[in-house]
Amino acid sequence: MFAAATAAIIAAMVLALVRAFAGPSLYDRILAGNSFGTKTVLLIGLMGFLTGRPDFLDIALLYALINFASTIAILRFFSYRRSREEA
Amino acid sequence: MTEFETVFSPIIFLDLALLTMLFLVAIAMLRSRHLFGVVMLSGIYSLLSAAFFVSLDAVDVAFTEAAVGAGISTVLMLSGMLLTARREKPKTPGRAPVALLAVLATGAALFYATIDMPAFGDPNSPANSAVGQDYVDRAAGEIPMPNIVTSILASYRGFDTMGEVMVIFTAGVAVMLLLGVGSMRGGRRVSDIEADDAADNGKAE
Numbered sequence: 001m002f003a004a005a006t007a008a009i010i011a012a013m014v015l016a017l018v019r020a021f022a023g024p025s026l027y028d029r030i031l032a033g034n035s036f037g038t039k040t041v042l043l044i045g046l047m048g049f050l051t052g053r054p055d056f057l058d059i060a061l062l063y064a065l066i067n068f069a070s071t072i073a074i075l076r077f078f079s080y081r082r083s084r085e086e087a
Numbered sequence: 088m089t090e091f092e093t094v095f096s097p098i099i100f101l102d103l104a105l106l107t108m109l110f111l112v113a114i115a116m117l118r119s120r121h122l123f124g125v126v127m128l129s130g131i132y133s134l135l136s137a138a139f140f141v142s143l144d145a146v147d148v149a150f151t152e153a154a155v156g157a158g159i160s161t162v163l164m165l166s167g168m169l170l171t172a173r174r175e176k177p178k179t180p181g182r183a184p185v186a187l188l189a190v191l192a193t194g195a196a197l198f199y200a201t202i203d204m205p206a207f208g209d210p211n212s213p214a215n216s217a218v219g220q221d222y223v224d225r226a227a228g229e230i231p232m233p234n235i236v237t238s239i240l241a242s243y244r245g246f247d248t249m250g251e252v253m254v255i256f257t258a259g260v261a262v263m264l265l266l267g268v269g270s271m272r273g274g275r276r277v278s279d280i281e282a283d284d285a286a287d288n289g290k291a292e
Contacts, residue, residue: 003097006101010101010104013108014108017108017111017112017131020115020124020127020128020131021111021115021119021128023124026123029123029124029127030127032127032131033127033130033131036131036134037130037134037157040134040135040137040138040153043138044138044141047098047101047138047141047142050098050101051098056141056146059141059146059149059150062150062153063134063137063153066153066154066157066158067134067157069158070130070157070158070161070162073158073161073162074127074161074162074165077162077165077166077169
């Protein structure tokens, strides 16, 4: 069951990658990066269960924090740039 | 010493998928001329390699890779990008064959070198059998830290780690100097209220 879930997560990662490669707008790329980070969190959690070491779940939680903070940083950055360009 | 046989485990498919995605992201980063996309792709690259490090059981390295690669360096590259153009100049083709040849030769040499490497997880490999085992045996009794990696980093080679911290601090100061004090605001010292006016005056190229 965990193997099937891992395969599904990998497929979702590939889909996010496609959006990051093709994404016509900047928001597509930001969203692709953010959702890819979420998929990484899920994948690491699943990897722990897959190898019989659920301790990996703590690491996955830390990744979720990093992903959140970096997305906020990117968006904040981007909003500043936007307000400057519109002026 | 008994010969170590690598057991086949289905995790190899996960590793293969991760490495394939790493390869695709690297190719896409090379081909893209859209710098913002490249920055986002490099964040994805870091997350992927962090996942791969976790799969190799190197969770501390993976955590550093995720924090530095996907977090800090993305922001640093964005600050750098604001000081320059948002698109890379189109490249002039020409000298590519020589570079390709050099890269292929180096890659082939690296592949050749992996033949001599001990198998993954081999308990008889030099890294696992010589000095390392001694530290694994003694660290728990000598240093009151539950984690062996932490006790080696912070105690056995504490001076070395302090030197590393100095190097990282110097690098951080250098980056701040290069990007400028107001780098998070686009490289100019502007207050939030008069940002738009200052940007208009400074933006004329």
